[in-house]
Amino acid sequence: MVMSLWWLALLILVLALAVWAICFWNRRSVRRSPVIVANSAFLERIPSFARAQRTARALRAALVVLAVLGVVGSAVLSGRIATEHVQTPKFAQRDIVLCLDISGSMYQYDTEILSTFAGMVDSFDGERVGLSVFNSTSRTDFPLTNDYELIRTQLDHDAEAIDFDEQGYRMGTRQYPEEKLRMFADFIEGTRGIDDQASLVPDGLAACAQEFDQADTDRSRSIILATDNEVNGDTIYTLDEAAKTLQDRDISLYTFYPGASECSQTCADELKQVTEAHDGHFYASSDPQAIPSILAQIQKTQAVEMGATPSVLRTDHPLAGWLLTYLAVLGLVLAGWRSR
Secondary structure, three states: OEEOOHHHHHHHHHHHHHHHHHHHHHHHHHOOOOOOOOOOHHHHHOHHHHHHHHHHHHHHHHHHHHHHHHHHHHHHHHHOEEEEEEEOOOOOOEEEEEEEEOOHHHHHHHHHHHHHHHHOHHHOOOOEEEEEEEOOOEEEEEEEEOOHHHHHHHHHHHHHHOOOOHHHHHHOOOOOOHHHHHHHHHHHOOOOOOOOOEOOHHHHHHHHHOOOOOOOOOOEEEEEEEOOOOOEOOOOOOHHHHHHHHHHOOEEEEEEEOOOOOOOHHHHHHHHHHHHHOOOEEEEOOOOOHHHHHHHHHHHHHHHHOOOOOEEEEEEOOHHHHHHHHHHHHHHHHHHHHOO
16 A cells, blocks of 8 residues: 555644644643632542543543544545556457367377366456367367357366377277267367378468458467477478468467477477577476466567556545544544533
């Protein structure tokens, strides 16, 4: 909390102190000598008189305390106690495509990536989100949409579908119910269109770029590519060519590299080099919780590109000062009436 008009509060306190000092000094200067009345000592032994004296002293003390509280309350109220926070305007002109490599080496990461992304849907406000999956060929799982209930349901379903030990199932060491087999088959359908080839990352990335519509509107466009870059086959595009098509269309690229099981360090190095060469952002982490960092970077960067100007929002909290002042004034009125 901050007091935006602290100088005004300080001025009120100084003025109140000055008024008290003047009154106190003036009272001392005009004080007269007491009048001595003979045979009046017995009055102090009368219960009603003693009680009246105690009441008068208590009322004087109460008046002083209430006056001080009233001044403090007025100072606090005048100083405007408030909370401040910086807010960047939100935009509904942001499109995000999750471009997911669903080759066998990525299964162990895909489930967590999809689950993490599904858990973040509630934080979206106007963004359109789409999901494209690929192996040797690509398939649109769902197009760009801001139907967040559909997005969440589909991502949760996909996370469950890809949680599958395909090698163990083929070797007979893992068994799955028919419903699970059907979910897995439906999810990977259309992504194995080329025999004996897998994880054609450049072609998958180029296909993800085709997910963006409304080319004539001013929107920010981003692709989150999750892949281990273990290409197995002949691609139409090179990774550099695919990344260049994104840059030419003003599509920001964010690559998430969870690690590689077979490929050497060259897979990560190539992915990082190409991403950064085309003004993209590279994230290497086995923890899918890095996805929230990617989304935060997208929102921050794209807001700047769209011309968002952060603003400071101030919320006043006058209740405490107002209540203290009100109670002090009410107390002064009641105490003054009682002391008549």
